[in-house]
Amino acid sequence: MFCYQCEETMNGTGCTKNGVCGKKGEVADLQDNLIYVLKSIAFYNSKARANSLNDAKTDEFILDGLFATITNTNFSEDDIKRLINEGFEIKDGIKKRLLDEKVITEKSVSSFPQWIKEKLLGAAPNAGEDLPVMAKVTPATLANINTGILATENEDIRSLRELLMYGLKGMAAYAHHANVLGYKDDNIMAFIEKALLATMDDHLGVDELVPMVLECGSVGVTTLALLDKANTTTYGNPEPTAVNIGVGSNPGILISGHDLHDLEQLLEQTKGTGVDVYTHGEMLPANSYPAFKKYDNFVGNYGGSWWRQKEEFEKFNGPIFMTTNCIVPPKDTYIDRIYTTGIVGFDGVTHINAGEDGGKDFSAIIEQAKTCQPPQQLEEGTIMGGFGHVSALSVADKIIEAVKGGQIKKFVVMAGCDGRHKERSYYTDFAEALPDDTVILTAGCAKYRYNKLDLGDIGGIPRVIDAGQCNDSYSLVVIAQALAKAFGVEDINDLPVAYNIAWYEQKACLVLLALLSLGVKNIMLGPKLPAFVSPNVLNVLVENFNIMPNTTVDEDLKTLI
Numbered sequence: 001m002f003c004y005q006c007e008e009t010m011n012g013t014g015c016t017k018n019g020v021c022g023k024k025g026e027v028a029d030l031q032d033n034l035i036y037v038l039k040s041i042a043f044y045n046s047k048a049r050a051n052s053l054n055d056a057k058t059d060e061f062i063l064d065g066l067f068a069t070i071t072n073t074n075f076s077e078d079d080i081k082r083l084i085n086e087g088f089e090i091k092d093g094i095k096k097r098l099l100d101e102k103v104i105t106e107k108s109v110s111s112f113p114q115w116i117k118e119k120l121l122g123a124a125p126n127a128g129e130d131l132p133v134m135a136k137v138t139p140a141t142l143a144n145i146n147t148g149i150l151a152t153e154n155e156d157i158r159s160l161r162e163l164l165m166y167g168l169k170g171m172a173a174y175a176h177h178a179n180v181l182g183y184k185d186d187n188i189m190a191f192i193e194k195a196l197l198a199t200m201d202d203h204l205g206v207d208e209l210v211p212m213v214l215e216c217g218s219v220g221v222t223t224l225a226l227l228d229k230a231n232t233t234t235y236g237n238p239e240p241t242a243v244n245i246g247v248g249s250n251p252g253i254l255i256s257g258h259d260l261h262d263l264e265q266l267l268e269q270t271k272g273t274g275v276d277v278y279t280h281g282e283m284l285p286a287n288s289y290p291a292f293k294k295y296d297n298f299v300g301n302y303g304g305s306w307w308r309q310k311e312e313f314e315k316f317n318g319p320i321f322m323t324t325n326c327i328v329p330p331k332d333t334y335i336d337r338i339y340t341t342g343i344v345g346f347d348g349v350t351h352i353n354a355g356e357d358g359g360k361d362f363s364a365i366i367e368q369a370k371t372c373q374p375p376q377q378l379e380e381g382t383i384m385g386g387f388g389h390v391s392a393l394s395v396a397d398k399i400i401e402a403v404k405g406g407q408i409k410k411f412v413v414m415a416g417c418d419g420r421h422k423e424r425s426y427y428t429d430f431a432e433a434l435p436d437d438t439v440i441l442t443a444g445c446a447k448y449r450y451n452k453l454d455l456g457d458i459g460g461i462p463r464v465i466d467a468g469q470c471n472d473s474y475s476l477v478v479i480a481q482a483l484a485k486a487f488g489v490e491d492i493n494d495l496p497v498a499y500n501i502a503w504y505e506q507k508a509c510l511v512l513l514a515l516l517s518l519g520v521k522n523i524m525l526g527p528k529l530p531a532f533v534s535p536n537v538l539n540v541l542v543e544n545f546n547i548m549p550n551t552t553v554d555e556d557l558k559t560l561i
Contacts, residue, residue, distance in 0.1 A: 001015065001016055001017060001018070001019075001025035001026075001028045001029055001148075002014050002015070002016055002148055002149050002150050003015045003019055003023075003028050003149070004149070004162075004530075004531040004532050005071060005162070005166055005169075005505070005506060005532065006020070006021060006071040006504060006505050006506075007417070007419060007503055007504045007505070007527070007528065007530070008020045008021070008419060008420070008421065008504070009531050012528060012531055013531055014531060015028070019071075021071050021072050021328075022075060022328065022329035023075050024075070024077070026077055027074075027075060027076070027077050027080060029148070030077060030080040030081060030084065031068070031069040031074075031080055032147040032148050032149070033080075033084055033142050033143075033147050034065055034068070034069060034080055034083055034084050034087065035065075035066075035069060035147065035165070036142070036145065036147040037065075037084055037087035037088060037091065037142070038062055038065045038066065038087065038196060039119075039196045039197060039199070039200055040087075040091055041058065041061070041062060041087060041090055041091045041094065042062065042192070042193035042194075042196040042197055043116060043193075043197060044091060044094040044095055044098060045058050045062070045094055045193055046190070046193040046194065046197070047098055047103055047104065048094050048097060048098060048103075049186070049189070049190055049193070051098075051101065051103050053094075053097050053098065053101060053103070054094075054189075056184075057090070058090055058094065059179075059184070059189045060176075060179060061086065061087065061090055062172070062189070062192060062193070063172045063175050063176045063179060063192075064083075064172075064176060064342075064343050065083055065087065065172075066168060066169050066172035066173075066192075067169070067172050067173045067176050067324075067343045068080065068083060068343045068345075069169060070169050070170075070173060070325055070505055070506050070507070071325065071326070071504070071505040071506065072306070072325045072326035072327055072328065072505070073324065073325040073326070073327070073343060073344055073345075074343060074344060074345040074346075075327070075329065075345060075346045075347070076345035076346055076347050077347070078347070079345035084139055084142070085139055088138065088139055113201075115200065115201055115202055115203070119200050149162060155534045155536075156206055156534050156536045156537055157205065157206065157209065158532075158534070159532055159533055159534035159536075159537040160206065160209035160210065160213060160537060161198075161199040161209065162532040163213055163509065163513075163530075163532060163533065163537070164195055164198065164199055164209065164212060164213050164216055165199055166506040166509040166510075166532070167195075167213065167216040167217065167220065167506075167509050167510045167513045168192055168195055168196065168216065168510075169506035169507075169509075169510075170220070170506045170507035170508070170509055170510025170511070171188065171192065171216065171219065171220050171223050171510050172192065173258075173324070173325075173506075173507050174220075174223045174224060174226075174227045174471050174507070174510070175188055175189075175192075175223050175226070175227075176343075177227050177230070177231075177258060177259060177260075177324075177471070178223070178226045178227040178229075178230040180259065180261050180358075181230040181231070181234050181260075181261060182230070183226050183227070183229060183230035183233075185222065185223070185226055187219070187222070188219060188222060188223055188226070191215070191216070191219045195212060195215075195216060198212055206536075206537075206540075210540060213513060214513070214516060214517050215517070216510070216513050216517075217510075217512075217513030217514045217515070217516050217517030217518075218514075218517040220510045220511070220513055220514040220517070221474070221477070221514045221517060221518065223510075224471055224473065224474035224477075224511075224514060225474055227471050227474075228388075228389075228471070228472070228474050228475070231260060231289075232388070232390070234260070234261075234291070235260060235264070235289040235290065235291035235292065236289055236290035236291050237290070237388060237390040237391065238285065238288035238289055238385070238386040238387070238388040238390075238391060238468060239288055239289075239290060239386045239391060240288070240384065240385075240386045240387060240391055241287055241288040241384070241385055241386040242382040242383070242384055243284065243287040243288070243300050243301050243382055243383050243384070243385050244299060244300030244301070244382055245300060245301050245302070245378075245379050245380065245381055245382060245383055245452075246300065246377060246379065246380040246381065247278075247299070247302065247374060247375045247376070247377045247378075248276050248299050248374065249374055250274055250275060250276045250297070250374060251274070251275055251276070251317070251318050251369045251370060251371075251372045251373065251374055252275065252276040252277065252278050252299065252302075252316065252317075252318045252369065252372075252374065252375050253266065253270065253275060253276070253277050253278070253318055253319050253320075253321060253365055253366070253369050254278050254279075254280050254302055254303075254313070254316050254318065254319070254320045254321065254375075255277060255278070255279055255280065255283055255320075255321045255323065256279070256280040256281045256282070256283055256306070256309075256320065256321070256322055256323065256327075257281070257282060257283060257322055257323030257324035257325065257326075257344070258282050258283070258323065258324045258325075258469055258470075258471070259323035259324055259341075259342065260286055260289070262321070262323040262341060262342075262360065263277075263279075263283065263286050263292065263323070264291070264292070265359065265360055265362065266321065266362055266365075267292060267295045267297070267298055268295075269361075269362045269363070269366060270295075270297055270362070270366055271295055271296070271297060273297075273366055273370070274370065275297065275318075275366055275369045275370060276297045276298075276299045277295070277297055277298050277299065278299050278300060278301060278302040278316075278375065279300070279301045279302070280301065280302055280303050280309075280312070280320075281303075281304075281305060281306045281309075281326065281445060282306070282324075282326075282444070282445055282469050282470065283301075283323070284301045284385060285385055285386070285466070285468035285469050285472065287300060287301060287385060287386075288385045288386025288388075288468070300382075301383070302316060302375055302378065303316075303378060304448045305418040305445045305448040305449075306325075306326035306328065306418065306445060307326075307328065307418065307419060307420035309327075309328040309330075310328060310330070310331050312378065313330070313331075313334050313338065314331060314333050314334050315375070315376040315378065316334075316375045316376070317372050317373040317374065317375055317376060318337065318368075318369045318372040318373075318374075318375065319337045319338070319339060319365045319368050319369050319372070320334070320337060320338045320339065321338075321339045321341070321352075321362075321365060322338065322339065322340045322341070322344050323341055323342060323344070324342065324343070324344060325344070325505070326505075327340065327344055327346060329346065330346065330349065335348055335349060337368060337372070338350075339351070339352055339364075339365055340352070341353070341354075341360060342354075350364070352364075352365075379452075383451055383452055384451075384462055384464070384466065385451075385466045385468070386466070386468075387462070387465040387466055387467055387475075388467050388468060388472060388475045389467070389474075389475035389476075389478035389479050389482075392465060392467070392475070392479050393478070393479065393482050395461070396482060396483075396486065398459070398460070398461065399461060399483075400483070400486050400487070402458055402459055402461060403483075403487075403496065406437075407437060407458050407459055408437055408438070408439055408458055408461070408496075409435065409437040409438060409496065410435075410437070410438045410439075410496045410497070410498060410560075410561055411438070411439050411440075411441055411483075411495075411496060411497045411498070412434060412438055412439070412440050412441070412497075412498045412499075412500060412560065412561075413440075413441045413442070413476055413480075413497060413498070413499045413500070413501065414427065414430075414431065414440050414441070414442050414446060414447075414450070414500050414501070414502070415441070415442050415443045415444050415446060415467075415470070415473050415476060415501060415502075415511070416444050416446040416470070416501045416502035416503050416504070416508050416511070417444055417445055417446055417470070417502055417503055417504030417505060417507075417508050418444075418445040418446050418447075418448050418449060418502065418504065419502075419504045419527070421527065423527045423528075424449060424502070424527055425449070426526070426527060426550065426553060427446060427449040427450060427500075427502055428449045428450055428453070429553045430500065430553050430556065430557070431449065431450035431453060431455065431464075432450070432453060432455075433553050433554075433557060434455075434557070434561070435561065436456070436458075436463075437458065438463070438561065439458065439461065439462075439463050439464075439465060440455075440463060440464045440465065441465050441467065441476050441479065441497075442464060442465070442466050442467065443466070443467040443468055443469065443470060443471075443472040443473045443475065443476055444469065444470035444472075444473065444508070444511075445470070446501075446502040447464070447466055449502075450464065451464055451466060467479075470507050470508065470511060471507075473511045473514070474514075477514070477515070477518065480492055480495060480497055483495055483497075491519075492518065492519060492520060493519070493520065493521050493522065498522070498524075498560035498561065499515070499520065499522065499523040499524060499560075500524045500526075500550065500556065500560060501523055501524065501525050501526075502526060502527065503525060503526075503530070509530075512525070516541075516545055520545070521545045521546050522545075522546045522548070523545065523546075523547050523548070524547075524548045524549070524550050524556060524559070524560060525547055525548070525549060525550070526549060526550035527550065528549070529549050
């Protein structure tokens with residue numbers, strides 16, 4: 001095992017036995033194998049796509065396979081083995097289709113690039129030797145192939161390949177959510193296949209990989225826009241909402257993750273049952289969507305960020321439903337009332353599968369909830385949310401007037417992820433130390449470090465403008481672009497906007513690449529820089545974008561404000 005894809009990786013260098021996240025080394029190795037199989041699928045499916053022979057099932061599998069390997073998503077050895085076997089079936093099906101349509105032949109594989117033969121077909125034939133296209137790599141022989149990160153020996157090439165790979169994982173997660181709601185983009189899938197293959201092509205050096213990493217960011221913007229369209233078209237534009245953080249007297253179900261479609265189905269099936277529904281973690285922004293406000297038993301939000309699960313889930317008393325990441329290995333005290341769905345998996349936890357029509361039956365969760373005590377109260381009051389780009393720009397005139405009048409001197413983008421390390425208190429301290437004439441723009445679970453602080457408002461404009469989930473970072477981009485247009489600023493970096501971003505996992509990597517692709521500079525990143533970014537690659541980012549590590553609150557205030 002070697003994994004350094006998350007911010008909390010062991011000793012800031014890499015996990016080598018088991019993951020800090022709780023993932024077993026065997027599962028991490030299997031996930032490396034799954035990524036390898038996805039690259040093999042990408043090779044054949046890119047040919048199928050070019051000849052209009054691709055299908056939706058393969059696209060969904062690629063997205064789900066990548067998503068399953070994101071930190072805190074799937075810990076199940078059986079699940080990953082199943083995905084690997086299914087991947088081989090899909091790959092063989094694509095190859096057969098290509099053969100049947102005479103796009104390739106049994107002999108034509110000899111003309112494939114050597115690295116394809118060696119790395120994806122599991123053989124290194126002599127020059128001119130034919131290799132049967134239907135053979136070679138199988139689930140049984142996969143264990144003998146080095147699919148791990150360290151198989152790439154050059155540190156800088158490895159760094160860029162992994163940065164690209166983590167961007168793809170984030171892209172796949174967002175495309176997955178859009179896909180669930182029926183929104184798809186063939187160009188996104190074509191790029192994912194191209195980029196997967198690029199991570200294995202030894203002919204691509206630093207000069208070729210850097211532009212591809214930035215292209216990943218550009219396609220990431222497209223993906224974020226697609227998901228924004230999917231969510232808002234389906235459920236309406238988020239509205240500024242005071243979200244209840246107290247509890248009611250009924251038993252409840254706690255839903256966490258990012259999948260709004262799962263929430264919709266749960267709310268529909270629980271109405272009239274006497275069971276209340278609460279959001280947790282990244283599901284908090286769902287309280288601001290108009291479509292969900294019609295449900296009387298949609299009570300509000302319970303608890304805080306993902307890493308507080310073990311304490312908060314225990315006190316909730318009722319069932320917990322995990323729709324996507326971020327699941328934390330559950331305690332024995334509540335493992336019998338935690339449920340997963342989709343690409344989430346943990347051994348010993350009940351998994352709810354979708355039916356052939358995509359619908360899910362939550363009757364087991366609802367019946368268990370009826371036998372449980374109401375949630376134990378953690379806090380009371382409300383917190384504000386729902387400031388997506390439509391809501392924020394509806395008061396653009398008021399914001400622009402406040403900037404021109406000097407009431408607002410600076411906007412600080414404090415989006416990204418939260419984490420369990422004590423050093424994350426930096427973000428709370430930074431928010432509290434900001435001058436009264438600054439406004440925080442946020443999205444993602446990083447907001448839990450400061451969204452319950454009493455920071456007040458500026459002429460009715462909240463000092464914390466929460467756009468929603470991590471994917472709603474797109475809203476922050478739209479707001480910034482609208483401000484640039486309003487002020488007649490050609491370069492987005494000339495706006496009174498500073499960036500102090502927290503990261504944890506791979507979706508945050510995609511959001512960072514999206515910002516870089518838009519030309520955003522002077523981003524402060526923390527709480528520590530990614531272990532997978534080599535010194536030379538870091539220098540490229542510093543020279544071109546002036547990316548900075550955060551230091552102390554006082555020093556960073558001087559730099560950014």
